[in-house]
Amino acid sequence: MEKYDVIIVGGSCAGSAAGITLAKAGKNTLIIDKARFPREKLCGGMITEKTAKLLQKTYSVSLESMIDSRYNAFGVYHTDFGRISSYRSDQTLFMVHRYDFDDFFLQEARKAGCTAYLGDEVMEIDRGKIHTASGRVISADYIIGADGCHSTVRKELRGTKNDEKFPLGLEVNIGYDNLKFYVPPEDVFPWVFFGYVKIGYGWVFPKKDFATVGIAGLTHYDDKNLLVAFRRLLAAVCVDPSRIARKIKGHPVPLNNHFKTLGAGNILLVGDAARLVEPLTGEGIYFAILSGTFAAQAILTTQGDQVQTYNVLVKRHLRGLFAQARLARTLYFNRWINTYAMCKMSGNAKWCKYFLELLSGEMDYCRYFKTVLKDRTVYPSL
Ligand SMILES: Cc1cc2nc3c(=O)[nH]c(=O)nc-3n(C[C@H](O)[C@H](O)[C@H](O)COP(=O)(O)OP(=O)(O)OC[C@H]3O[C@@H](n4cnc5c(N)ncnc54)[C@H](O)[C@@H]3O)c2cc1C
Structure with missing residues (x-):
């Protein structure tokens, strides 16, 4: 043996x-x-x-040869309020x-x-x-x-x-000819979408030849209407969602x-x-x-x-x-807190700015909230 x-x-x-x-x-x-x-x-x-x-540090492996594209900006969209805010910073998000x-x-x-x-x-x-x-x-x-x-x-x-049983993620790749969201083209960077699913979010992650559009519930009970929510998101970002309807795939998260x-x-x-x-x-x-x-x-x-x-x-x-x-x-997806947060975010892109720092590992959630609440500067959206 x-x-x-x-x-x-x-x-x-x-x-x-x-x-x-x-x-x-x-x-x-x-x-x-x-x-x-x-x-x-x-x-x-x-x-x-x-x-x-x-x-790089642990494996001496460089991402360079695998990167499709990289972005230094990030945006937040809400189904009820439209484009909330977006911010460009030093932190990089890589697409592979x-x-x-x-x-x-x-x-x-x-x-x-x-x-x-x-x-x-x-x-x-x-x-x-x-x-x-x-x-x-x-x-x-x-x-x-x-x-x-x-x-x-x-x-x-x-x-x-x-x-x-796990929460589900749904995704589909969409060619730029079928995307209406990225107009103007300066907005081509990763966006997250709130309001489509109760506890969860959608995303549009741009690559060179297409964008990956997806949605995920963060708890099981979101799954029931996930496909319906995804179709609403697709209608908001796509020229013709029927062209990609059969290509939607799902996988648990x-x-x-x-x-x-x-x-x-x-x-x-x-x-x-x-x-x-x-x-x-x-x-x-x-x-x-x-x-x-x-x-x-x-x-x-x-x-x-x-x-x-x-x-x-x-x-x-x-x-x-x-x-x-x-x-x-739990706090963020509370309906009242979420509406309040969206209003705050639309007036000041600092929430996006510091979220990029959280994603890059420079701060945890405690420091994120402390920093955001302490920083009185108003950072304009892109
Ligand atoms: C829709 C969606 C979008 C996501 N987007 C992101 C993102 O943008 N960024 C991010 O960081 N994370 C993202 N994730 C999460 C990320 O994909 C996973 O957390 C990550 O792939 C986990 O890696 P893993 O090696 O643990 O497992 P996996 O990547 O799932 O790999 C498991 C491997 O095990 C093999 N395998 C399974 N069963 C057997 C078996 N019985 N015998 C032999 N082989 C087996 C499979 O073939 C597979 O190759 C996303 C997840 C989903 C569902």
């Missing part, structure tokens, strides 16, 4: 991050993914500055195609020394052994579940084949699980498999890469309880931020 030091199930951002760290430290590491790369992944493809820094980004990252893991079995699905884990669809039975000292929101590894840990399921025994869950998507912004790529790194570090540095070390690392870095995000979400 084949045996590895570590098997990583899933070779996307979280899995490749863990793989690079482990292989570079000399661990005999296998990545198994059911897909053959490059492959499509439903995602807005927005990468924040903190992610670019993490890639997951098709290229994930493939590049997996290649980096292979270059670092990982073996990769692609196009083979992990079906179950039985007494520490991985069983795949092609009939492979492989064992390892540690298993990292980086297999996304429907994680087989997480289901094995929970002892159930039933899946959990596994928002933070309050850190209940991060692993057990010799199994560690990372990224979407551990439900590490930021509860308010829905950002997942950064937290997938960071948790993959932490899982690898826990395996490399701990004698004994690696899951405990991993728990400590994740909680130390993310618990505060995610708790603040959950609170900010």
Whole structure:
């Protein structure tokens, strides 16, 4: 039987991050993914500055070759009030195609020394052994579940084949000939849209050849009318929404699980498999890469309880931020507070300015609100 030091199930951002760290430290590491790369992944493809820094600092990987476009501005739109505010600053938002980004990252893991079995699905884990669809039975000292929101590894840990229910994201790519929102063209930068869904938001993220338009509920009960809400958003931004109606796709967004399921025994869950998507912004790529790194570090540095070390690392870095995000979400999507915030925002773009700093990792929600409330300067919208 084949045996590895570590098997990583899933070779996307979280899995490749863990793989690079482990292989570079000399661990005999296998990545198994059911897909053959490059492959499509439903995602807005927005990468924040903190992610670019993490890639550069921890992996010496530069985003440069994968960037479709970059923007230093950000705007907020509301269904009832129209364009609320927008701001240009020093912080950068990068746009990538997951098709290229994930493939590049997996290649980096292979270059670092990982073996990769692609196009083979992990079906179950039985007494520490991985069983795949092609009939492979492989064992390892540690298993990292980086297999996304429907994680087989997480289901094995929970002892159930039933899946959990997650909020949903819907998305479609739209060519510029069918977009009426980006007039004037100076407005071509990422926008978020409020008011279409009760607790959640929509987005238009521009790339070179098309814009990715999407919507996500941040709680399950938003899902029921999500498609209706998305059609309203599409009607607001598209010349002819009927041209893209059949191209809409959906995928769950596994928002933070309050850190209940991060692993057990010799199994560690990372990224979407551990439900590490930021509860308010829905950002997942950064937290997938960071948790993959932490899982690898826990395996490399701990004698004994690696899951405990991993728990400590994740909680130390993310618990505060995610708790603040959950609170900010509850407050922000309160109908009265939201209307008040929109009025405030439309008179002063400082809310956008500092939100870019929050996304880039320069401040957390506490500092964001303190700074915004303290700063008396009026920043005009673009
Ligand atoms: C509509 C939408 C838009 C989003 N936009 C953004 C955005 O703009 N910016 C951002 O930061 N985040 C965004 N996210 C979140 C982000 O896409 C995820 O958080 C991120 O991809 C998580 O990475 P991951 O490596 O944990 O999992 P994934 O990227 O989901 O990868 C899981 C991998 O595991 C493999 N796999 C699954 N099951 C098995 C199995 N049984 N055996 C073998 N392999 C398996 C899959 O093939 C896949 O390659 C978005 C999410 C959605 C749904």
